Amino acid sequence: MKRPKLANCRTDERVQKIEAVAQKRHKDFTIVAENIADPHNISAVFRTCDAVGIAEAYIVYDESQNAPKLAENSSASARKWVDAKYYTDIEECYAELRRQGKKIYTTHLSKDAVSLYDLDLTEPFAIVVGNEHSGVTERAVELADANVLIPQVGMIQSLNISVACAVSIYEAFRQRLKSGKFDKLGVEQSEYEKIFNDYLIR
Numbered sequence: 001m002k003r004p005k006l007a008n009c010r011t012d013e014r015v016q017k018i019e020a021v022a023q024k025r026h027k028d029f030t031i032v033a034e035n036i037a038d039p040h041n042i043s044a045v046f047r048t049c050d051a052v053g054i055a056e057a058y059i060v061y062d063e064s065q066n067a068p069k070l071a072e073n074s075s076a077s078a079r080k081w082v083d084a085k086y087y088t089d090i091e092e093c094y095a096e097l098r099r100q101g102k103k104i105y106t107t108h109l110s111k112d113a114v115s116l117y118d119l120d121l122t123e124p125f126a127i128v129v130g131n132e133h134s135g136v137t138e139r140a141v142e143l144a145d146a147n148v149l150i151p152q153v154g155m156i157q158s159l160n161i162s163v164a165c166a167v168s169i170y171e172a173f174r175q176r177l178k179s180g181k182f183d184k185l186g187v188e189q190s191e192y193e194k195i196f197n198d199y200l201i202r
Helices: 012-023 039-052 090-099 138-143 161-179 189-201
Strands: 029-034 056-060 083-087 103-106 125-129 146-149
Touching: 012 189, 029 039, 029 090, 029 161, 039 056, 039 161, 056 090, 083 090, 090 103, 090 138, 103 138, 125 161
Parallel strands: 029 056, 029 125, 056 083, 103 125, 103 146
Antiparallel strands: none
16 A cells, blocks of 8 residues: 655654554444543543554433533544544434444443453444443443443442443453454455555544
């Protein structure tokens, strides 16, 4: 693939870094952040997504929750490198995920919840994390394929939203590394070229 010469790509090292990152981007696993109130938490979600090669995250804010202001002007911000797909309706978001062939798992503590470590996270999926106080909405849980819990042995059976996101996504990352999914392009060649060129512009 021929690399375009762009003014904001100052060094060959930077281009090589972008190329290496683009090669590891995947679109068959992702996070859905529903009604997250704290901008620091949503920023941490983006940072985790970037770290494990997630190309796009899904952000849902219904009428009960206003979207927090996120900084986008920092070159070091993970928000710059992870595309955000915004929705105001969880059903519309789920419809798009299912169109892509993804299973949907909510992080909701319930009797029917299954352990995160019992899931096959090498298959296409999305994990839904919810509001800091009220959690994932009932509708999101109702429409999901399964409820997931992160095994814990402490007194307080809950984790910060950004921590729960990181634990869940890194378990997927571990499984996918082991299965060899990161030994090849994470997307089709044409999609990789699109991501690479887009990152050069950014």
